[in-house]
Amino acid sequence: MGAFTVRKKPSYVRGLLRDLSPNKQLERIVDDGMCIGCGICESVAGADQVTMQIAEDGSLVPHAKTTIDDTLIDQILGLCPGTKVEGLPERLVQPDSQYDEVWGIWRQMHLAYAGDEQTRFRSSTGGLLTALAQFLIDSGEVNFILHAREDETIPAFGQNTVSRSKEEVASAAGSRYGPTPTLKNIVGVLDQCEATGETFAFIGTPCDISGLRNLAQQDARVDQYCVYQLAMVCGGFMKPSGLSNVMNEHGVNADEITSLRYRGYGCPGPTRIETRSAEIIELDYLDFWGEDDSGWDLPHRCKICPDGIGDATDIAAADSWDGGAPDRQGQHSDPGSNSVIVRTLAGERLLAAAVKAGFIQIESSITPRDMDRFQPHQVKKKQAVWSRFVGMRAANSVVPDVRGLRLKPLARRNSIAENLAQARGAKKRAKQLLRD
């Protein structure tokens, strides 16, 4: 195992915001583009103090309904994935865990897919996350899964959901590429577990996992009742304005959408849109997102994400296309295999048990260099983020406090010119945000 040291640093965010009132501090997280819309702030504050609301630009952000106090904002700054992101907790790193500068702590890497054909077909990639969740319910190891499904009122969004049966888990399969507040009721879920003794597994984005790991530092019930933390590798979600633009190009008004399945039913499967006029539109993945990723209109926070790879998860699941995207032919014929990073002993035990019970099929073992091939955009971003943070700090922007994510050594892989260009670009974008 290579060198892996975590040094404690004074909080940049708290220093930057210290002269602002608690309400203004919350606003700055949003104004500086650091809010990801996970909803953890609403959950800890209570909806009478902070609620997630749709902003003018269509994004989902917190709104303070009262004058919030210093204690609450302090708690939020310590929880928010926009202000604090850390790698795998040291207590979960074993002496025989492996370390890669890009991909972090890992114990196993595989190509794998759901043993059940329908699960593999309907899920986002190979159904690994759905199959693990179904195994956990079927084996009785957990009582429920906290994850996300299509939002009932805004179909482009996701909403948090609790699944207690294999069928419920299956019905939430697929990727939600719109705003998704998976942690909006996490404190309520923990209260319920405390009362009943139930345990659960969590599936979310790496940002959600950051929020959950941050909460575990304040609330011991997270580690007591949430026995697995699973995530997809995440390149960022689609801004509602980006979705409107893509839909306009295809002659659909985004307000008319009544159902939206981004992926699944094949790998990646078509994006399927139903409208109020009962029209059904199916777009190939490459037509929806653009051949050159031009459809990926990412929120600012996603562009500067220090952890899209699920550094702090038990297991992270991703796609496995060479070069990071399917080709025209492959997008119709790929049965779907996840690339899988197992990071913890718990994750290792879970995967082995799910394989033994037939819920998961392992195709082959892979290495961090295979992950580089499958996720070139993640490698590029991980190497760019340190310089982007330098630029954002120069613009006086909120930048998350990070630990254990290897950003500085990764930046050293770039030339000085590349790092300067990243810093300048980020500074310009951050200044623009502060002006808007």
Ligand SMILES: Cc1cc2nc3c(=O)[nH]c(=O)nc-3n(C[C@H](O)[C@H](O)[C@H](O)COP(=O)(O)OP(=O)(O)OC[C@H]3O[C@@H](n4cnc5c(N)ncnc54)[C@H](O)[C@@H]3O)c2cc1C
């Ligand atoms: C916003 C976003 C960005 C992504 N970017 C990448 C990328 O850069 N590289 C890559 O390889 N893969 C990316 N994916 C992941 C990929 O689409 C698959 O989700 C992943 O490979 C897992 O596949 P699966 O078949 O195991 O998932 P499934 O078996 O379909 O299960 C997906 C699970 O994730 C939950 N879920 C879906 N969307 C969300 C959400 N927004 N928030 C919380 N929970 C959710 C569902 O409830 C379900 O339990 C992204 C996914 C999302 C949602």
